[in-house]
Amino acid sequence: MQPTLSLLLAATLGSAAHAAEVRCLISSDARPPIRLQFTFPEGKKLLGQVRYERGSAAIPVKRLSSTTIDAEPDRPWSFETTWRETTAGGGSYTMLTQGARVYAFSYTGAKGKTTTFLEDLEASGERGCEWRRAG
Incomplete structure (x- = not known):
């Protein structure tokens, strides 16, 4: 019974790993550019996370609203x-x-400054965003 339980657990964890969408984004109005990985859950789950390229840890985010x-x-x-x-x-x-495309993305800080981002399709990798540097 132990192998069956292990297989069931592995299948469940594998499904959970695919229960989130990952988007790679790059700022369009900041120099040097700011790169971030935005991970948000599919369905009705409310918690996601943001990881900045040069950040020390992921930042938890909560969905406040969604308008059709x-x-x-x-x-x-x-x-x-x-x-x-x-x-x-x-x-x-x-x-x-x-659909599957991000057409607009922005961050507004606590002091009111807004930074806009574009989807960075070239940075999308199998394990999240893979930021490559030129040069």
């Missing part, structure tokens, strides 16, 4: 989702998605 935006006929629905850092004095992230 009317779609054009024969197009996937669009969603605007807002996430807030769960750390004291944390900022918020707003993401506009349609």
